[in-house]
Amino acid sequence: MRLKYILAWIFVILFVGVVAYSLQTEVPFGHDLTKLAKYYVDNTARETGIPNFVTAIVVSYRGFDTLGEVTVLLLATLGVIGILPWEKHKKVKKAHPVLLWGIRIVFPIILLVGVYIVIHGHLTPGGGFQAGAVVASAFLLYMVSLSAHLDLESFAFTESIAGAGFALIGVAGIFAGGAFLYNFLPKGNLFDLFSGGIIPIVYILIGLKVSSELTEVVSHMMKGGAEQ
């Protein structure tokens, strides 16, 4: 029995040592930019017309990867819904008054922060994935404190509309410019809110999709499935 722990520690220490040594020799901490990174840093603002380079890479340069990633998210959500199906009639406990009144003040503010993050995703830090997480945590707080049943049908509807919109914009790029997710709208000025062509639209759709999917996941983890 003790041998198992000793072997596990030896394995872990060997793994950490070898990887740390090889990383420090190959890519030392704070090394110069690679060729690819240099290309992105030099050309992103000119090619996509937005100042946030992370958003540019996620939505524009690697937009097809992002479509695959939201598909993974969709499949994981479907798996959770399939394993823990929703149960309508379940007793709910009343929350503490502090929580009950606090949520009424905090919930709209959190939603507003989420909307701000997604709308300015191409100018400041933030975007669809972060805003999706923020909005889903707002709905989590809502469910925990008010013990109210959310209307999950509308979340599923929003999710499918957003996913279909993302794919349709990508296909429209094929007809407009010959490539999937081609930026066919005018790019505008660099630091304006309405700039970047399709990038803010796609990121808003991603935000809607991620927020509704994460809300469904959390609500099914919370209330789905039959009790033992």
Next chain:
Amino acid sequence: MTIVNLLIYVLMGLMIVMAIIAAETKNLLSAAIFSGFISLVVSMLFVYLQAPDVAMAEAAIGAALSLAIILFAIKRTGEVEEK
């Protein structure tokens, strides 16, 4: 060594200590809470590493949603680890 560097080292040490506690404790609830704290500290380190986008995502997901999912699972499976 500036004060920021000192703070970063303290945060890293705290993070590793919390990970060891989360690994060794028998109570799953405290292990879950410590893993949420680790996510929060990691998001602070992301800010130091000039990655504000990632820090925002990690703070919202690691400290709220991931922790909530683990807690809901613990509520249904029992909170004490045997042996």
Next chain:
Amino acid sequence: MMFYIAALSLIGIGLYVVLTKKNLVKVLIGISIADSGVNLLLISVGYLKNGTAPILEKGLNKPMVDPVPQALVLTAIVIGVATLALAMSVVIDVKRHFGTVELDKVIKMMRGGDNGDA
């Protein structure tokens, strides 16, 4: 260098939990700790000394850190929480079928042919 060691320590502790613990929820907590460590490692690989965040600002012309690992980690975090939820729901299903989430007991029940399905 300190960031590499801290991130790899998180990965190592998560790996240790996966290797030695028998409670399935504990194993998933270990995986989520290792997940945080992997994200920290990828971001610190892209760090540049005295670099700024990869967001352009008016009148600021300083070198930037690598934006590619940040874009990868951003999606990896969101997918991580979804797959964690999927794994947790499978664990809840295991609890419903076998009445326990201790791995050795579950294996014993499966070998004995008694799946405890009431």
